[in-house]
Amino acid sequence: MKAAVFHGPHQDLTIEEVDIAEPIDKEVLVRTVASGVCHSDLHFVDGLYPLRPPAVLGHEAAGIVEAVGPNVTYVRPGDHVIGCLSVFCGQCDQCLTGHTNLCSNRPDRDKSGPPRLSQNGKPLIQFASIGGYAEQMLLHENGIVKIDDDMPFDSAALIGCGVTTGLGAVLNTAKIEPGSTVAVFGAGGVGLAAIQGARIAGARMIIAVDVNEFKLGTAMELGATHIVDASSRDPVEALRDMTGGGVDYTFEAIGLKKAAEQCFDALRPGGTATIIGMIPVGEKVELDGHAFLTEKKIQGSSMGSNRFRVDMPRYIDFYRQGRLKLDEMITRKGRLPDVNEAFRAMRAREVSRTVLMFD
């Protein structure tokens, strides 16, 4: 099968022939139909996070089950599925207390056997246990959710990461109350999903903060009630002015230390900042110590604190009801070789999301 292979940071991915193993045990072989391009992949390409090459990136994908291992009970060939990197064991403390996204014993292939992905017998890393920039994916059955056959694959793919991350940060991690004021820093794929989560949850004010006109325009179309252009205004000052003293809930969906600090500073007393973005390894976030006296809180959010087998079908219902706009988040579609162009467009802030199509 063809896959886009990562050979190291600051280099284009190259389209190459890669061998994918037969499904064993609880593994499922999925034919990729659509694969979204999320900024997390780009952080590795940009060298902000370490990854040992060669690897197949991509982690926001949907497709059709082609074959299943002997111990798979959840799906059959022909089923439509979304992959999720939050593979769960179902037995550890985290799983048993409802935090499957934090599973401490993620099921994986036995490292002593043949790898899932290889070239001439040499292993390739399957990024996030998915490797979605490839014609096929070999996934654990606890890393997929079945979806209805009539759900379009391009929109389904977005649910695989960006949508679940943004919506889940609002609904599961922060659990905002109706009537809250919300600010979302970064109106890319994840931020637009957080904005929609805030709209669905009944936020009173939803303020999108970005540095790009196109992004801010899209944010207004998808549910923001106000915008702040951080390229021309100090966002903390702007948010305090607009809300009469500070925001109830802020969300960082960029991956910047400075924006995480601004999220905390812009809170009203008692408010909560939720950091979604991948802040580069080794960078420290600095907060005013005295601010804790006003009961401000800051927390992380991993993949929207998902229980994805429950959450993703709910998000599909929101989509069908017109409450979650996904088609509007897909600015461009491409084919697998367009992955590098999709990264360029993401850096240049030209797209909300690019989705690579395989059919």
Ligand SMILES: NC(=O)c1ccc[n+]([C@@H]2O[C@H](COP(=O)([O-])OP(=O)(O)OC[C@H]3O[C@@H](n4cnc5c(N)ncnc54)[C@H](O)[C@@H]3O)[C@@H](O)[C@H]2O)c1
């Ligand atoms: N926590 C998780 O589980 C999780 C999951 C998925 C993605 N992420 C991370 O979330 C972040 C966002 O991902 P994405 O795919 O939406 O990225 P994206 O590139 O689509 O969006 C980022 C947005 O931030 C804006 N931006 C850049 N600098 C800014 C600034 N100084 N002030 C305001 N806005 C600014 C850009 O214009 C863009 O709209 C990334 O760091 C990604 O790795 C985290």
Ligand SMILES: [Zn+2]
């Ligand atoms: Zn992602």
Ligand SMILES: [Zn+2]
């Ligand atoms: Zn577990």
